[in-house]
Each structure stands twice: as structure tokens, then as C-alpha cells.
Amino acid sequence: MHPSLWLASLALIIASSAHAAEPSPRTGQGLRPIGPALERVSAPVLAQGDPAPAVAGAAPIAGAPAADGWLFTTESGLSKAGDAVRAWVADAPFHGVVVALDPAAAAWAKGDDRAPASRRAAEDGLLAAAVALATELPADPNPRHLLEEADTDLYESPDVLWRGVPPREPAPGLADEVRAAAAGDLGAWFEQRLPQVPEYGALVKAAHRYDALCKAGGWPEVEGVKMPRGEKWTDVDAKKALQRRLAIEGFYAGEPTGEWDEATAKAVARYREVRRLKERDWYDNDMRDALNVPCTTRLATLLLNVRRWRHTYRTTERTYLHVNLAGQEVFYVLDGVLKSRHRTIVGSGKSFFSKRLKRRIVRNATPIMRDEVSHIILNPEWTVPSRIVREEIEPAIAKDPLYLEKKHFRTVQSAGGYTMYVQKSGPHNALGQVKLSFPNTESIYLHDTNGRGLFRQPVRAFSHGCVRVDDVLQLATNLLEADLAKEGKKVSYWALKSITDRNAGTVYFELKEPVPVFLEYYTASVEDDGTVAFHPDVYGYDEESMPAVLAAMP
Structure with missing residues (x-):
């Protein structure tokens, strides 16, 4: 950054003391058994043509006896631990998990067979199911920085992380952990292994509620x-x-x-x-x-999004930006507390049919990805990506020789000899007057816009792929305030606004602690008051994964 610009920005910052925010409590998971109707729909959602879901927990595991020789069974049925396993096997579909329970366990619970060998089979079957639950219930965070097809460079659906994926292998020693937990409160132990983001628990609770509505007739x-x-x-x-x-x-x-x-x-x-x-x-x-x-469609949508939350990028972060591409909103969470919530405009969902790939392609989709916001840029310039130059800028110049002048563009020759088009900073700039930068190979970032009227639309999928943010100057202020507070400094919204109003040049602020940003896709969410919100499937990812679920509904 030029020294004079830094000094001008620094003059806006004055000393103050930092403060810590109180963390918000987690939402409970709300577990209860389900009936056979939901069992038919709650299996992991498959796209048409996908193989049937692999079922975890089919292989018996030899069980070490408890003090009286048994962990999960009694002479007359199931122990508390056995009941917990059976209840969680029934409830597992609400978590996107399918676990098989050995028929011997069900027979022993009903009293159909009281032979000693049958009890042993029931005991081993319940242990196998418990180990499968302990393996499958925990979160499986998305390990990929960007969901992109290797051979086409096209962005992928979030459902590639689980659709058709075989069950995980139990960790070494997990059976011993299960045996130890069975001596206490096994149900509570299972619950502790669930994904611990509050959005997950809220969706599971909502799925139970909609299941009850569907069973009551919808x-x-x-x-x-x-x-x-x-x-x-x-x-x-x-x-x-x-x-x-x-x-x-x-x-x-x-x-x-x-x-x-x-x-x-x-x-x-x-x-x-x-x-x-x-x-x-x-x-x-x-x-x-x-x-x-239909009620069943709403229920299936909830179950699909529960499955997606099992693979969220988020783990233990307490400060982050979370962009819901389907919900077209960004949430800034600071030290576990929601600081601000903003409408967004995301990549367009318009598609075309590719004869070469023999499928529909969404050219301007915003990708599912994670990164870190490292810089806040006021009065940014915009260097137009080559695809937009080819598809929009050059045809516009051909129609109107004064196009570049009217739109405040200048041309720059690159080291490679090709022409780059750079739009000058100011309110006319396509990026608006604020850019939140997280350098990445896709040239994706959060930014302002010169077309703020589109934020009033209920469905806001209009961009080339970047994420436009409503009242982004307030979001930038919030990020910069939190970053400077660590040094006992602060900055005001009006100080930043004075920079954008003057438009005296581009000003850069580097965050000393970059903020994680997660771009994910959820078509159902739960508001703070418990209201279930459903969002548009702008990229057709639900459409790919829902038919098999709906076909299995009663």
C-alpha cells in the first residue's frame, strides 16, 4: 500500500479497549424413534442411477462380557445400553446414516427366542450396530478446498461428498470405547459424537417435526x-x-x-x-x-440438508463468515455470536445443455469452497476476467466504440502481450466501493455492487460467480473493528465511508488475523424462532439428489 494512503487511513483509527462476546448456547438434537414410513425415505439421498446405499454395521464383533457377562441384553430382553442402540439405529436416518441391526437382536428384544446361542448372537449384533453408529454419526468435514471436477474444471454439487460413498471403517479400538460407554449412558455418548454445529441440530429437530406432520396426513x-x-x-x-x-x-x-x-x-x-x-x-x-x-417433499429436503451439514467445512471455528449460496445470505459470526447478517447476490443459475458432456451446465455458479478473508479494499478497481472480456466486453465494444469510455474502462497491456480491461474505482465500478479479498484460483470474492436494487429480489442469483453483499461497508467495518480491537484500536463506519465518498484512490487494509470464509449450499435452514425456511435450488443440486428419496416415500 502507498505510504500516503496508509497514513490517511491510519488517521481514522483511534485507541480503545477490546471486548469479548458471550458464546451462544448450542441447539439440542431432539432425538426420538421413528416409524417404518420414515425409514423408507430417510436413507442417504441418491441421485438417479446411483447404487443403493451401503449399510453399516453388518459384520458381527465378538463382545467382551460385562460384570455379569452381558452388555446389551438381559435374560428378559435388552439392557439400557441395548435399548439405546436400538433407538439410535431407528433414529439414524434422521442423521443421514443407515445402520443394520442383526435380526437376532430384534428377536431377543421381542422374546421370540431365548436360547443361549441366540442371546450371544443378539449381544454381538448390538455391539456391531453400536460400533457402526459410533463410526458413522460423527461429522465428516469437507477436506477439499474447492469442489471442482478434475477433468472438466466444472464446479461440483455438495452431494458428491457422500452420495455413493461406502461406510467408513471403524477406528482401531473403537469397539473397546463402545463397551466402556455401554457401562454408562450410551445414548448420551452417541449424542456427543454428532456434528456439533447448531444448524445441524436445528435441522434434525425440524425433520422430526415434519415427519410427525407427514404421518398425521400432511x-x-x-x-x-x-x-x-x-x-x-x-x-x-x-x-x-x-x-x-x-x-x-x-x-x-x-x-x-x-x-x-x-x-x-x-x-x-x-x-x-x-x-x-x-x-x-x-x-x-x-x-x-x-x-x-407436499409434506414428504419438505421432509426429504430437510433430510438432504442434514446430510450436507454432516460435511460442512466448519469444525471448531468461533469467528468466521458463512455464505449460504442457496439462501443467498452471508453470516458474520464473531467469537461464537452472530454479529451481522446480510443479503447476497450469488452466481447465476442459468444453464445450457452441453452436447460434449451430455448434461446441463451452470456456467456462472458460485463454487463450494473455503478460504480466508485477508484484505479489505476500499475503492477497488476491477480487472475483467478473460471469459467476461470474450463474451461481453469485446461484443459491446464492437457495437459501441465509446463503450469503454462510458463504462470507465482503461486498457493495460500484460507482460504476455494481451490486452486487459480495468474499470476505474468509484460508484460506477462493478465491484462497488468495497471488496473483501481472499486470493484464490477462481477469482471469487465478496464485494459491493453498483446495482443494489437487486438485493430487493427474493431470489438473487445474478452474478458471474462472485458474491455481492448488501451493506458490505458495515460488514467491512465489523471485520476491521474486530481485527483492530486486538491491538486496542478501533475504526468507525463513518470513517470508512468518508474514504469511499472521497474516492481518492484505492485503500487497502490487511487483516492481521484472516477470517475463515465458507461458501456452502443449503436449501433448508431454521430461523432463531424455530421457523423452517426453504431456499431456491438455484443450481439444481437438490434436483439431482431428490428423485430417489421421493420415489421411496409411501
Whole structure:
């Protein structure tokens, strides 16, 4: 950074004391057994043509006896540890895990067979299932910096991390750990092995709730309307039907009145918000279509996203940026507490059919990746990527010789002899006036935009791949404040804004402690109040993985 620019920026920073944030409590997992209907749908989700899921826990493991010679069985059935294994085998599909239980264990639990050899078989079968659970339940964090096909350089679905992947091998000595845990509270021991990010537990709890709704019959379809309806809607029966439908998922409380009252208006607004519909104060056919998505589809979506969270990049980080590409939001968490939440615009979901690859390609998808934000750049310039030059800039120049001047571009000759197009800094710049940089091979970063009106859209997949952030100057302030606080310094939003308002040149701030950033893809999430939100499948990753799940539904 030029010394004069650094001094100008440094003058904005004054001393102060840092403070620590209180960590937020974790969400409980909410476990309970499930019935056969869900067992048919809760297996790991497969794309069409994928092999059936491999089942863990089929191989018996010789069991060392407890004090009386038995860990999981009693003379009359199952011990507390045996009951825990059976319950967790039943509940495992809620966690994207399928574990087989030896029929001998079920027979012993029912009292169908009391032969000594049968008890031994039941004991060994329960131990094998317990070891399989202990192996499969823990998180399996994404080890790849970037999900990209090696032979095509195309970005991959998050589901490649688990779809068709065989069960993990038990760690050496795990059977002994299970035996030791069985002497205490085995169920609690299993729960401690689950992924410990709160979003995971919230989705598991939501999946249980939607399973109960589906078993109770789901919900009836609601009728559409010829034109949007609100407070002047006169069809009392139709309004009652809408209120009953909203009540099933918890958006409307109380008995249906048939009136378009404040409670109904609030329920409609909240439903539209978390189903990513246009912000309108009425009922229309877009809302009808969302309400009529079957309960089983919603349940399958929850289970699919539980499976994805098992492979999140996040592990023990307490400070990070998390971008949900499907939800089109970024969350800044500082020391375990949500500091700010911002709408984003992500890569376009438009696709074309490749004759060479014989499949649809989403050219501008934002990739699933992890990195670290290392620099905050105010008034950035934009060097246009070669593909955009080829597909957009050069055709625009051919149509309008004054295009470069109108759009504030200058040309620079590279060392290799080719022409680069650089857009000058300022409010006209495609990056806006703030860039959060994490150098990577894909030229992906978080940035401002000169087209902020698009943040008002419910579905915001419009970019070439980078992530545009609403109110990104506030996010930059938050990041810089936390970084400087470690040295007893601070910076204000207005100080940074004065730099962008003056636009006197590009200013760089290097974070002394880079902040991890995770770009992932979740089409279902749970709000702080427990409301389940469903997000658009902008890149078709759900579409690839859902058919087999839906085919298995009753």
C-alpha cells in the first residue's frame, strides 16, 4: 500500500479497549424413534442411477462380557445400553446414516427366542450396530478446498461428498470405547459424537417435526385465486382454508376466523419471507404453489440438508463468515455470536445443455469452497476476467466504440502481450466501493455492487460467480473493528465511508488475523424462532439428489 494512503487511513483509527462476546448456547438434537414410513425415505439421498446405499454395521464383533457377562441384553430382553442402540439405529436416518441391526437382536428384544446361542448372537449384533453408529454419526468435514471436477474444471454439487460413498471403517479400538460407554449412558455418548454445529441440530429437530406432520396426513391443497387477495377478499371459506393450512406449519395460531385480520396478514408475510416469495401483503398463486408442495417433499429436503451439514467445512471455528449460496445470505459470526447478517447476490443459475458432456451446465455458479478473508479494499478497481472480456466486453465494444469510455474502462497491456480491461474505482465500478479479498484460483470474492436494487429480489442469483453483499461497508467495518480491537484500536463506519465518498484512490487494509470464509449450499435452514425456511435450488443440486428419496416415500 502507498505510504500516503496508509497514513490517511491510519488517521481514522483511534485507541480503545477490546471486548469479548458471550458464546451462544448450542441447539439440542431432539432425538426420538421413528416409524417404518420414515425409514423408507430417510436413507442417504441418491441421485438417479446411483447404487443403493451401503449399510453399516453388518459384520458381527465378538463382545467382551460385562460384570455379569452381558452388555446389551438381559435374560428378559435388552439392557439400557441395548435399548439405546436400538433407538439410535431407528433414529439414524434422521442423521443421514443407515445402520443394520442383526435380526437376532430384534428377536431377543421381542422374546421370540431365548436360547443361549441366540442371546450371544443378539449381544454381538448390538455391539456391531453400536460400533457402526459410533463410526458413522460423527461429522465428516469437507477436506477439499474447492469442489471442482478434475477433468472438466466444472464446479461440483455438495452431494458428491457422500452420495455413493461406502461406510467408513471403524477406528482401531473403537469397539473397546463402545463397551466402556455401554457401562454408562450410551445414548448420551452417541449424542456427543454428532456434528456439533447448531444448524445441524436445528435441522434434525425440524425433520422430526415434519415427519410427525407427514404421518398425521400432511396438509390439504389450497386453491388458487384469479387475482391477488388480501383484506378485501370476501370468500370466507377460502380464507379459513388458508388459515388452517398456515396453522399446520405454525405460521397461524388459533381457530380460523375467515377474516383477513392482523394475525392472518402477519402469517402470510412471514410465510412469504421464509419461502422466498416476493414481498407482498396478499395471497396469490405463487404462495398457493409453495403451500401445495407436499409434506414428504419438505421432509426429504430437510433430510438432504442434514446430510450436507454432516460435511460442512466448519469444525471448531468461533469467528468466521458463512455464505449460504442457496439462501443467498452471508453470516458474520464473531467469537461464537452472530454479529451481522446480510443479503447476497450469488452466481447465476442459468444453464445450457452441453452436447460434449451430455448434461446441463451452470456456467456462472458460485463454487463450494473455503478460504480466508485477508484484505479489505476500499475503492477497488476491477480487472475483467478473460471469459467476461470474450463474451461481453469485446461484443459491446464492437457495437459501441465509446463503450469503454462510458463504462470507465482503461486498457493495460500484460507482460504476455494481451490486452486487459480495468474499470476505474468509484460508484460506477462493478465491484462497488468495497471488496473483501481472499486470493484464490477462481477469482471469487465478496464485494459491493453498483446495482443494489437487486438485493430487493427474493431470489438473487445474478452474478458471474462472485458474491455481492448488501451493506458490505458495515460488514467491512465489523471485520476491521474486530481485527483492530486486538491491538486496542478501533475504526468507525463513518470513517470508512468518508474514504469511499472521497474516492481518492484505492485503500487497502490487511487483516492481521484472516477470517475463515465458507461458501456452502443449503436449501433448508431454521430461523432463531424455530421457523423452517426453504431456499431456491438455484443450481439444481437438490434436483439431482431428490428423485430417489421421493420415489421411496409411501
